[in-house]
Amino acid sequence: MYANFANIMPQAIAVWCEEEGHDVKYLCYRGFENLADEFQDHYDIVFIGAYTQCAQLAYALSNLLRSKGAVTALGGPHARSYPQDALRYFDYVFGLTDRDAIRDVLQDSSQHRPIGVHIKAKQQPSTLPGVRERWKFIEQNLHNAPVVKIVPMIGSLGCPYTCSFCIDSVVPYQQLSLEMMKEDLRFLLQKFKKPHVGWFDPNFGVRFDECIGAIEEAAPFGSIDFYAESSLSLLSEPHLKRLKRNGFKVIMPGIESWYEMGNKSKTGKKGGMDKVLQVSEHINMIMSYIPYLQANFVFGLDVDEGPEPFELTKRFVDIAQGAFPAYSMLSAFGESAPLNLEYQQANRVLPFPFHFLNTQQAMNVKPSNYSWPEFYKHLIGVIEYTYSRRAIINRFRAIKPILLSCMNVLRALHGIGRIKYQSRVLHLLNNDRRFRAFFEQETTEIPQFYVDRVRNDLGPLWEWLPEGALYHHPNAYLISQKESS
Numbered sequence: 066m067y068a069n070f071a072n073i074m075p076q077a078i079a080v081w082c083e084e085e086g087h088d089v090k091y092l093c094y095r096g097f098e099n100l101a102d103e104f105q106d107h108y109d110i111v112f113i114g115a116y117t118q119c120a121q122l123a124y125a126l127s128n129l130l131r132s133k134g135a136v137t138a139l140g141g142p143h144a145r146s147y148p149q150d151a152l153r154y155f156d157y158v159f160g161l162t163d164r165d166a167i168r169d170v171l172q173d174s175s176q177h178r179p180i181g182v183h184i185k186a187k188q189q190p191s192t193l194p195g196v197r198e199r200w201k202f203i204e205q206n207l208h209n210a211p212v213v214k215i216v217p218m219i220g221s222l223g224c225p226y227t228c229s230f231c232i233d234s235v236v237p238y239q240q241l242s243l244e245m246m247k248e249d250l251r252f253l254l255q256k257f258k259k260p261h262v263g264w265f266d267p268n269f270g271v272r273f274d275e276c277i278g279a280i281e282e283a284a285p286f287g288s289i290d291f292y293a294e295s296s297l298s299l300l301s302e303p304h305l306k307r308l309k310r311n312g313f314k315v316i317m318p319g320i321e322s323w324y325e326m327g328n329k330s331k332t333g334k335k336g337g338m339d340k341v342l343q344v345s346e347h348i349n350m351i352m353s354y355i356p357y358l359q360a361n362f363v364f365g366l367d368v369d370e371g372p373e374p375f376e377l378t379k380r381f382v383d384i385a386q387g388a389f390p391a392y393s394m395l396s397a398f399g400e401s402a403p404l405n406l407e408y409q410q411a412n413r414v415l416p417f418p419f420h421f422l423n424t425q426q427a428m429n430v431k432p433s434n435y436s437w438p439e440f441y442k443h444l445i446g447v448i449e450y451t452y453s454r455r456a457i458i459n460r461f462r463a464i465k466p467i468l469l470s471c472m473n474v475l476r477a478l479h480g481i482g483r484i485k486y487q488s489r490v491l492h493l494l495n496n497d498r499r500f501r502a503f504f505e506q507e508t509t510e511i512p513q514f515y516v517d518r519v520r521n522d523l524g525p526l527w528e529w530l531p532e533g534a535l536y537h538h539p540n541a542y543l544i545s546q547k548e549s550s
């Protein structure tokens with residue numbers, strides 16, 4: 066995890082623990098630190114925040130820390146998505162988390178083994194520590210960030226949209242304190258000549274006027290550079306004019322599919338090439354106001370069929386030349402989204418080790434309209450097209466600030482690595498019977514290709530990975546639903 070993407074919640078927990086009178090060590094793991102060295106001292110309790118991709122690392126670390134006498138707790142997206150699995154490796158596993166939930170755990174602070182305790186707040190917290198309160202932890206991260214140092218802020222939780230694959234679709238939308246937002250921006254203007262702020266809102270600007278109004282009150286036009294994720298439906302031309310005036314430099318809308326989710330892209334029932342044309346025009350208009358745009362897509366949705374979704378995306382690359390397309394493969398993260406229950410009922414979820422569940426390295430839902438080799442062939446085709454020499458040059462030329470156009474070139478290198486990786490997977494699908502058997506759900510034995518990669522990535526912590534922790538039950542959500550009904 067790059068230091069600039071360090072999340073807010075671990076910093077909030079660090080603040081809450083200090084407020085309860087504890088001495089706190091905060092560490093953002095970026096992949097470089099030697100975790101075994103970092104935890105030489107004795108800790109009473111360690112809170113780990115992890116995405117599913119980091120689950121095996123978190124499990125190994127918890128095992129190591131427990132061997133030294135610490136009590137361990139897991140929070141973040143993995144804990145929300147796979148609580149039953151995580152409870153086998155942690156004393157506490159958090160669902161939604163607020164200050165009271167943390168206080169209760171601190172007061173108990175005892176071992177719960179072999180199965181931990183599942184702690185769930187009723188809802189998201191109504192308030193989170195602001196930048197001023199989190200500053201000493203933020204500062205520690207920024208020290209490790211490269212030239213551009215991004216401060217994480219959040220103005221809202223949840224989302225009013227209902228994209229069925231999204232963890233935020235079931236969390237009610239809630240605007241956080243605008244007064245705190247203003248205070249934090251003023252605080253940052255004292256700390257930096259020109260601060261950079263990354264908004265962690267799932268969908269920035271749902272209450273657009275209130276939110277931008279607060280920014281305008283606190284910060285003179287253009288005094289702060291902002292980065293945010295927002296829906297196309299919120300990015301109308303009048304809104305873009307205000308965003309530009311206020312220094313928004315990077316925006317990341319989700320297009321997701323050429324056939325559905327028209328409400329969030331404001332394309333209504335339009336689908337196929339009609340949607341490509343309308344969305345591309347909209348994206349080009351956005352980029353005349355905001356210099357850097359990442360457009361997010363999901364491949365493998367049940368509405369996708371044949372080569373068309375991939376070919377349409379190539380047309381998008383041709384027309385919206387400056388946009389950086391980010392492709393995800395359909396992934397069902399445990400119980401994070403309502404749609405996952407349907408996939409589990411249909412027995413379409415594969416038990417890929419969590420380590421590969423980052424929407425790029427594995428697709429854990431069996432596609433309904435493609436064979437695996439067919440899907441990978443199309444996927445590789447669209448990635449190759451996106452990172453062709455011509456497309457890279459087009460993107461470079463379409464963006465004015467040199468730092469941002471160079472960032473696109475660097476990201477293209479990552480894309481080229483992805484072509485190599487997916488081509489290897491396709492080769493194995495076509496030529497390795499045992500590898501293919503895992504994808505076809507004929508066996509749950511994890512192919513050596515994946516085991517080797519986890520071992521390599523965990524390094525010395527591989528030795529601490531608890532037995533069986535590479536495996537999880539892909540239908541645990543469904544089972545827990547049946548048990549509770």
Ligand code: SF4
Nearest residue numbers: 224226228231234267
């Ligand atoms: S608009 Fe974005 S944040 Fe909101 S539910 Fe859809 S994917 Fe999630």
